Each structure stands twice: as C-alpha cells, then as structure tokens.
Amino acid sequence: xxxxxxxxxxxxxxxxxxxxxxxxxxxxxxxxxxxxxxxxxxxxxxxxxxxxxxxxxxxxxxxxxxxx
Numbered sequence: 001x002x003x004x005x006x007x008x009x010x011x012x013x014x015x016x017x018x019x020x021x022x023x024x025x026x027x028x029x030x031x032x033x034x035x036x037x038x039x040x041x042x043x044x045x046x047x048x049x050x051x052x053x054x055x056x057x058x059x060x061x062x063x064x065x066x067x068x
Contacts, residue, residue, distance in 0.1 A: 034061055
C-alpha cells in the first residue's frame with residue numbers, strides 16, 4: 001500500500017510542525033514523529049478508524065493538538 005498526502009494536507013502538516021517547534025523547541029519534532037508513527041499504523045492496518053466514505057477513514061492522534 002502507498003501512503004500519499006493531499007498537497008494541502010502536506011502543507012498543513014509542515015506548517016503545524018513549524019508552529020509547534022516555534023512555540024516549544026522539540027515539540028515540532030515530536031509532532032512529526034507522532035505523524036510518522038500514525039502513518040505506520042495506518043499502512044499496517046488500513047481498515048483502522050471510522051469510515052467516512054467508501055475509501056476514506058478518520059483516524060485521530062491522541063497527543064495532538066495539545067490542549068492547554
């Protein structure tokens with residue numbers, strides 16, 4: 001299976017990582033690692049998450065976004 005981010009989602013991911021890193025040094029790297037871990041799970045178990053459409057599922061991260 002191939003993982004592909006929509007171009008707008010990829011831009012949003014990069015912007016979020018940058019914002020987290022700007023706010024707290026190291027947090028952007030943790031966010032990036034969390035996304036990589038989540039994508040690894042999604043590639044291993046593609047049917048995980050809640051179905052939204054025939055070929056689209058919703059999968060939420062536990063640590064991000066951070067809550068104050």
